[in-house]
Amino acid sequence: MSRRSSDLRLFLLAAFGLSWLVALPIWLTDVPLGSPLITLFGGVMMFTPALGVLAVRLYGRRREEPRTTRREWARRTGLTFGESRGGTFALMALAWLxxxxxxxxxxxxxxxxxxxxxxxxxxxxxxxxxxxxPGGQPPGMDPATLAAVQLAAALLIAPLINSIAAFGEEWGWRGWLLPRLMPLGTSRALLVSGVIWGAWHAPLTLRGYNYPQLGAWAAPMFVVFCVAYGALLGWLRLRSGSIWPAVIGHGALNASGSIILLVGDAAHPPNLVVAGITGLVGSALLAVVAAALFRFRPVRRPDPVAV
Structure with missing residues (x-):
């Protein structure tokens, strides 16, 4: 088995195995989807791809072969700000807003x-x-005011907070895995990494997470979204040479994705399978935007040397 193949197997084993281990209590206790425990376990799960990167790095230390320096390894996995610090910060702002x-x-x-x-x-x-x-409406606060406060937090504060957990995923999926798959070609690398990313969510999506009405069919539905959104995050990663724009973008999506629940009509609740950013409409929109970015703002292929 080649080094590339063994590293990929180890990364996927760590990311997927640890995610199922973290989510095991959800399955053993049949925790309902609306429980805060789902949010807690989901947040911990988000760090498992980063642990996969570290597993590959630590395994490499035990092999008697030339290894990259710590600084070069950080660059290749996207931990630095790329060749143009200013350009990377501009993309971070673009992802945030x-x-x-x-x-x-x-x-x-x-x-x-x-x-x-x-x-x-x-x-x-x-x-x-x-x-x-559980607490009902907060006393002395109009729902419209509360909605405005939540919207402001989703736009200005929550993206940064959510980026802490988003880093755990992005360092793995876009930082380590995507460059590793680039020899397949950009389109195939984005497709394969998106499918892997979507499948990794199975401990939650098989329970109906994001699309409760679908039950276990929520798992393949979310793969569609992950391929589309993963292409956009992949463009941010490849364009900047850094994971940080993708981290901010991922954090911003987790912060603002529920806006649809603020503006929906109770008489006709949203069908999240088709409506909103994680529905089919959103996936189509993300795919079109990503395709346009790759077409009109081409990316530079990363260093093919193993990361």
Whole structure:
């Protein structure tokens, strides 16, 4: 078995094996999807791809063969800011601000296509969620004000907070795995890495996570989204030579993806399979944006040397 093949096997074994280990309590105790424990276990799962990168690095220390220096290894796995620090910071800002814009565009497209009913005036879906929550509506705060506060936090604060856990995934998927797959060609590398990324979510998506109405079929549905969104994150990684724009973008999506639940209509709840950024409309939008970026802002292929 070649070094490349063995490293890939070790990375996938660590990332997938540890993710299932972390999620085991969810399956053993049948935790409901709305439980805070799902969020907790999901957050811990996000660090398992990074542990896969470290497993490959530590395994390499035990082999008697030339190894890259720590600095070069950090560069090849995207931990540095790439060749153009200014360009990387610009892409980080673009990911921070552009991601919620894509979320809003996906909501608008879903509504325009008749696939989503919105209630911008009454915020009925958000009000219903507050009423059904364990604490009910916070005293002395109008739902519209609370929605505005949550929206502001999703745009300004939450992306940075969510980027902590997003780093765990992005260092693995876009930092280590995507360059490793680039000998397949850019399109195939993006496709394969996106499928792997989507399949890695199976401990949650097989329970219906993100698409409760689908049950276990949520798993292949989420793979579709991961291929589309992974292509956009892949462009950020390859264009900058750094994982940090992708980390910020991933964190921003996790922060703003639930905006659809703020503006939805309680009388006609959103069908998340088709509507919103994680639905089919959103996946199509992300795929078109990613294709346009690769077409008009080409990327430089990374160093083919093993990372």
């Amino acid at each position: 552009g991601t919620p814009l894509l979320v809003v565009v996906a909501i608008a497209l879903s509504a325009a296509l008749g696939l989503l009913a919105v209630d911008l005036d009454g915020l009925s879906l958000f009000r219903a969620a507050l009423a059904a929550g």
